[in-house]
Amino acid sequence: MPISDWFKAREGRRYTVASADKSADLPDGVWLKCPSCKHTLYQGALNDNLSVCPHCGHHFDMPAYDRVLALADADTFEETEATISSLDPLRFSAAKPYSTSLSSAKEKTGLAEAMITGRALLGGHPVVLGAMDFRFIGASMGSAVGEKIARAFALAQAEDRALVLAIASGGARMQEGMLSLMQMAKTSAAAERLSRAGVPYISILTNPTYGGVTASFPVLADVILAEPGALIGFTGPRVIEQTIRQSLPKGFQTAEFLVEHGMIDGVVPRPELRDTVGRILDYLCVRDVPEAAAGAACAVPTEGGEE
Amino acid sequence: MARFVMEFERPLAELEAKLTELKALDAAAELHLDQEIAELEAEVEQLRVTLYQALSPWERVQVSRHPERPKTQDYVEMLGSDVFELRGDRTYGDDEAIFAGLVTIAGRRCVVLGHRKGRNTKENIRRNFGSPHPEGLRKARRAMQLAEKFGLPLVTFVDTQGAHPGLEAEERGQGWAIAENLATLAALRVPVVAVGIGEGGSGGALAIGFGDRLIMLENAYYSVISPEACASILYKDASRAPETSACLQMTAADLVRHGIADEIVPEPLGGAHRDPGMVYAAVERAISSALDSLCGQEVGELVEKRFERISAIGVFTEGE
Numbered sequence: 123m124p125i126s127d128w129f130k131a132r133e134g135r136r137y138t139v140a141s142a143d144k145s146a147d148l149p150d151g152v153w154l155k156c157p158s159c160k161h162t163l164y165q166g167a168l169n170d171n172l173s174v175c176p177h178c179g180h181h182f183d184m185p186a187y188d189r190v191l192a193l194a195d196a197d198t199f200e201e202t203e204a205t206i207s208s209l210d211p212l213r214f215s216a217a218k219p220y221s222t223s224l225s226s227a228k229e230k231t232g233l234a235e236a237m238i239t240g241r242a243l244l245g246g247h248p249v250v251l252g253a254m255d256f257r258f259i260g261a262s263m264g265s266a267v268g269e270k271i272a273r274a275f276a277l278a279q280a281e282d283r284a285l286v287l288a289i290a291s292g293g294a295r296m297q298e299g300m301l302s303l304m305q306m307a308k309t310s311a312a313a314e315r316l317s318r319a320g321v322p323y324i325s326i327l328t329n330p331t332y333g334g335v336t337a338s339f340p341v342l343a344d345v346i347l348a349e350p351g352a353l354i355g356f357t358g359p360r361v362i363e364q365t366i367r368q369s370l371p372k373g374f375q376t377a378e379f380l381v382e383h384g385m386i387d388g389v390v391p392r393p394e395l396r397d398t399v400g401r402i403l404d405y406l407c408v409r410d411v412p413e414a415a416a417g418a419a420c421a422v423p424t425e426g427g428e429e
Numbered sequence: 430m431a432r433f434v435m436e437f438e439r440p441l442a443e444l445e446a447k448l449t450e451l452k453a454l455d456a457a458a459e460l461h462l463d464q465e466i467a468e469l470e471a472e473v474e475q476l477r478v479t480l481y482q483a484l485s486p487w488e489r490v491q492v493s494r495h496p497e498r499p500k501t502q503d504y505v506e507m508l509g510s511d512v513f514e515l516r517g518d519r520t521y522g523d524d525e526a527i528f529a530g531l532v533t534i535a536g537r538r539c540v541v542l543g544h545r546k547g548r549n550t551k552e553n554i555r556r557n558f559g560s561p562h563p564e565g566l567r568k569a570r571r572a573m574q575l576a577e578k579f580g581l582p583l584v585t586f587v588d589t590q591g592a593h594p595g596l597e598a599e600e601r602g603q604g605w606a607i608a609e610n611l612a613t614l615a616a617l618r619v620p621v622v623a624v625g626i627g628e629g630g631s632g633g634a635l636a637i638g639f640g641d642r643l644i645m646l647e648n649a650y651y652s653v654i655s656p657e658a659c660a661s662i663l664y665k666d667a668s669r670a671p672e673t674s675a676c677l678q679m680t681a682a683d684l685v686r687h688g689i690a691d692e693i694v695p696e697p698l699g700g701a702h703r704d705p706g707m708v709y710a711a712v713e714r715a716i717s718s719a720l721d722s723l724c725g726q727e728v729g730e731l732v733e734k735r736f737e738r739i740s741a742i743g744v745f746t747e748g749e
């Protein structure tokens with residue numbers, strides 16, 4: 123769907139966005155309770171604050187379009203591959219038919235798939251920008267998501283644009299069986315190609331990022347950022363506790379835990395993400411600034427040199 | 430040694446036991462039960478065929494996990510010669526859940542990798558039942574890079590329930606280790622032949638489990654999630670794994686149908702453990718012919734073809 127239509131659809135849904143943390147005694151969707159500080163929040167005000175609690179800084183899940191609009195320079199996001207969506211190659215129907223899950227996810231989110239991608243400017247740099255939407259079957263990676271990611275890598279390489287991906291995912295989409303597992307290999311192969319071409323790639327891990335998605339393209343980025351408190355790992359805590367009966371420390375698998383263990387570069391609050399990514403691209407994208415390219419070896423800042 | 434009896438084999442095991450008993454009785458008391466013994470033997474043979482000739486996906490999962498099934502170590506010993514084991518990830522430790530080594534297979538010097546399940550409890554504890562930690566996967570990556578550096582083809586044996594699910598594995602970057610292997614394997618500038626010999630459990634299997642060819646043993650499986658875990662998620666009941674193992678389309682034949690595996694190596698009736706010698710010979714032939722066709726290819730073309738092969742996997746629509 124073109125982004126203008128999506129905006130219309132979004133306006134219509136604005137105050138009926140379902141939230142897992144919604145309190146039962148509050149009017150449907152208009153008000154919700156912050157799971158962290160328990161303050162009652164007006165949904166509209168939350169949306170205007172990048173879905174970050176104004177009282178305690180709790181980061182709520184962010185829909186994919188909100189995410190790309192929050193990262194891209196104003197009015198520069200132009201969606202690509204908008205029509206790619208899933209089929210049901212296994213006719214998977216254990217517990218609930220996959221086809222039913224797909225249609226209700228489309229209905230609920232207005233999205234064709236759990237990921238959107240496009241061209242944009244970010245801090246003035248031409249980029250390919252993508253975001254995953256957790257509301258769409260847990261932003262799990264099946265064939266369609268894998269293809270969109272692979273094409274985003276290919277586009278970044280073809281047009282020499284840096285790639286910036288905001289990740290959230292429960293893991294591989296098991297309803298597509300081995301086809302979904304192989305998307306890990308496919309997206310990692312694409313990431314390796316881009317890396318060898320010397321095109322910058324920054325990933326932003328958001329809550330939650332797990333399973334086969336963690337173990338593929340997101341962690342192959344040149345610079346890996348994460349939002350505060352985001353839970354990120356390969357095996358989820360419940361599975362670890364159930365299968366090997368280990369008790370897990372407080373703060374296990376948070377973004378902060380990953381910084382301590384050397385797995386990511388930094389924890390960046392959502393309101394600072396755009397500037398932070400832009401500043402990193404200033405270093406990595408010398409090729410998209412002609413004046414800088416001439417003197418790339420000494421990387422003289424072309425403006426804002428006082429920083 | 431008494432053979433481990435899988436659940437679905439029990440009726441056959443009971444009949445076989447009865448036959449043994451009858452023979453012993455006949456020998457001891459000279460009862461001249463030749464007629465009865467012959468009839469029972471025919472019955473056993475009939476049951477063996479009906480039981481094994483069309484295994485369900487869940488039965489194949491049980492066969493793939495059979496404790497006497499040939500394992501990576503057996504293939505290395507039976508197919509390989511002049512073996513030198515490579516150990517350690519040069520950063521943290523040596524994870525025995527992964528075998529890495531210089532091995533001559535079918536007359537070619539290769540680098541061989543494999544998930545290493547134990548042949549008994551003691552070995553299994555040391556080898557963590559073939560479930561690698563990040564250091565095991567990083568040892569594998571080191572071996573891949575060594576293969577590339579010296580132009581040696583890479584042969585991998587896939588047999589794991591999955592990467593180890595634990596606190597330390599997470600602290601040391603299990604997801605990172607898998608991803609780095611996937612990227613390395615995808616672009617490796619030597620031929621890569623993967624062989625599914627038993628269990629293919631998710632990311633921990635994939636981390637050494639794809640390449641220019643994927644050869645699957647008839648009863649090996651390869652899956653995005655274990656049938657038990659899938660059943661726990663969907664039905665809150667792991668005992669419904671027989672259903673989910675069918676839904677997930679994880680058998681060798683399913684993989685060929687989806688364009689993920691290239692070839693199936695047939696197993697003797699009842700599984701590879703019934704006649705390992707036949708299986709070793711068939712696997713050696715399959716690896717040998719895959720390497721014959723891959724080793725002659727120009728490296729750039731080989732890598733490009735592998736990239737296209739991986740990139741083509743997936744079923745989706747681009748319509749409005």
Ligand SMILES: [Zn+2]
Binds near residue numbers: 158161178180
């Ligand atoms: Zn709050």
